[in-house]
Amino acid sequence: MRFVNPKADREALFSRPGTLLVARPPAPPPTPAPGQPGIKSDYLQPHPDLFVAVLDSGQVLAFNGHVDLGTGIRTALAQIVAEELCVPFESVTMVLGHTEATPNQGPTIASASIQISAVPLRNSAAQAREYLIEKAAAYFGLAGSEGLQIRNGSVAAPDGRSVNFGLLLSDQTVQLEYQADVPLKDSQQYEIVGKSQPRVDIPAKATGQLSFVHDVRVPGMWHARVIRPPYRGRDGGDFIGQSLLSVDESSVVGIADDIKVVVKGDFVAVAAKREEHAIKAMRSLKLRWKPVPNLQPLDNLEKALRHHEYNERPLLNQDETEPGVESGVSLKRSYVWPYQMHASVGPSCAVAHYTNNGLTVWSGTQNPHMLRVELAQLAELSEGAIDIVRYEASGCYGRNCADDVCADAALISKEIGHPVRVQLTREQEHAWEPKGAAQLIDIEGSLDTQGRLLAYNFVTRYPSNDAPSLALILTGVRSNQPRTLQMGDRTSVPPYVYPRMNIASHDMAPIVRAAWLRGVSAMPNSFAHDSFIDELAHAAGADPVEFRLQYLREARARDVLAETADKAGWQTGATGSRGVADDDGILRGRGVAYARYVHSKFPGFGAAWSAWVVDVAVNVETGKVSVERLVVGQDTGMMVNPDGVRHQIHGNVIQSLSRVLKEAVKFNDEGVVDHEWGAYPIMNFMEIPPIEIVLMDRQSEPPMGAGESSSVPSGAAIANALFDATGVRYREVPFTPGRILAGLATAQSRVPSAEPA
Helix, strand or coil: CCCCCHHHHHHHHCCCCCEEEEEECCCCCCCCCCCCCCCCCCCCCCCCEEEEEEECCCCEEEEECCCCCCCCHHHHHHHHHHHHHCCCHHHEEEEECCCCCCCCCCCCCCCCHHHHHCHHHHHHHHHHHHHHHHHHHHHHCCCCCCCCEEECCEEECCCCCEEEHHHHHCCCEEEEECCCCCCCCCHHHCCCCCCCCCCCCHHHHHCCCCCEHHHCCCCCCEEEEEECCCCCCCCCCCCCCCCEEEEEHHHHCCCCCCCEEEEECCEEEEEECCHHHHHHHHHHCEEEECCCCCCCCCCCHHHHHHCCCEEEEEEEEEECCCCCCCEEEEEEEEEEECCECCCCCCCCEEEEEEECCEEEEEECCCCHHHHHHHHHHHHCCCHHHEEEEECECCCCCECCCHHHHHHHHHHHHHHHCCCEEEECCHHHHHHHCCEECCEEEEEEEEEECCCCEEEEEEEEEEECCCCCCHHHHHCCCCCCCCCCCCCCCCCCCCCECCCEEEEEEEEECCCCCECCECCCCHHHHHHHHHHHHHHHHHHCCCCHHHHHHHHECCHHHHHHHHHHHHHHCCCCCCCCCCCCCCCCCEEEEEEEEEEEEEECCCCCEEEEEEEEEEEEEEECCCCCEEEEEEEEEEECCCCCCHHHHHHHHHHHHHHHHHHHHCCCCCECCCCECCCCCCCCCCCCHHHCCCEEEEECCCCCCCCCCCCCHHHCCHHHHHHHHHHHHHCCCCCECCCCHHHHHHHHHHHHCCCCCCCCC
């Protein structure tokens, strides 16, 4: 069975002879927790939530509401289903993210696909297995099912008899109601899970088959381009959606006789049958805009965030100090994280077809079910009339313009009466994609007189990241007033045992358009946590690894840190250049950091445990930082596809090194300045260091989110290595050559024995 039309084919399964289905009545749509992206929906799926369909041919279809963002979950989810059903891996086809075919399991975020959303798949496959075994026992005339085994689409008896699924299903359509408490295979019996499996999506991509939404074509399709307002990357304020003065449609008349111009509020688009005509019209259309208020200055992020209006939200207040303990060394530090881009290599694209019967959108979204809520508002349709067919898109590890371009296409298709493909430009993607939010963290902490951890006061400032789809804001369908979300608290509690802690988040309205980016708020918070613990270790005269091991709460955290340090050949008490360059003008140092990504509504829950040991070299003349070696350890619990976990870690390392060493969005009075790659540099292949990976053997433990944790220690690990190399503490990312040279110059101007503040 080839899954061509997810909606129609899924409906057909409920009446197809020779099919075993595991489904449940459609659950109410999830209500996003405070601070989680998305909108509450009242739409109820009209059909049961289908998880697994076993066909009489031995083929298996499995359905999951999350999508593959290039992380390989399509392969890993198929492994889980194949393992529990005891069928060949090749017989399982995964259907991901199609709104009318898959259950609503919320957005694909926080590395939760294997840890959380795969649970119903695993249970459903086990339930189907047990049903087939029971049917086989009856077929063989046995009193019980002991000794029966499923192999390659058949059930075999101990006496050598076998029966295939086709005979067991006997041209019936069997629907089982999903059960959460079914017997699962023991991990010691696994033959597929825990074994590296080549990714199923790679061959089609390598041979140019249809995989990406950019390549979707439908009959009668037109091409469209949008023209964004001049307030680049801003989506909150009275002027949003209210600034367009006039459109001179005569300026595009001579391009082609089919040019259509769509104008609604500040939303402007052009469409034509031929793509080159749409592009020319986009460049030629004359518009007049009102002057808009200047964006507040963001060249000094610490100042901007410190003076931005906020709501204080206490998170944790505890005091377990022993009587008589006195404070010794006290430190007060601030850490700054910049706005950063997702910087998808391919600008976002979507295809939409609006008809009297509804709306179909071919999309690269990571949030299909909640995107449908926004499209229903925009197109004035019920959610049930909207079908989102999910294809792969450019990598993002967070929210880029994929949802925005879907809304663009839906609105344009409705207005012009044709299916339409919308492709953003590089400049539009860079300017308008919701940025990873900036962050400011203040910490006051102390050691007692014995050099032990004592107190920790932590405040994180985080401007929100709601970012509704642009078409909703520009047309006035949604309010142009910014919303404050509770998203700054990820991994806000340090992993170390401080007897006295006060943790708080200052929740802020957005300054510029922002949305979640890999390690949302946890990466900056951990940058602060593990830079600060390094400073305390230095103040205590302790080895950075031994000091951390002494105070880490979790045994598995200690294990992964110790294993990583051992793999890296960590030498207790050894130090780097500490500001004294070698004969070649190079400073060298080594840094360590640990983190566990803790996400979702505070206090949240943890994903994998991760640790970094990194070796850096700093050129004192140029300020350039080179990473010479990197050892990354991770405890992911059960690894469904170990190679997939390794690939995830490699991707995290490359992206997070780029973010820590190079990336920061620049702004002027109008908004985003960085419109092309020359203005927003990312790490290139020649700069990627040797990466060694330590994977903890925890196959008997539940799987944890593998995708994001290994990126979270990056900022602190590099900052700590830079201190070991230069003797300077760098507390603002990115560590660009200019920032390194400024730190070195400041250090040289001070008394040599004093540590730079």
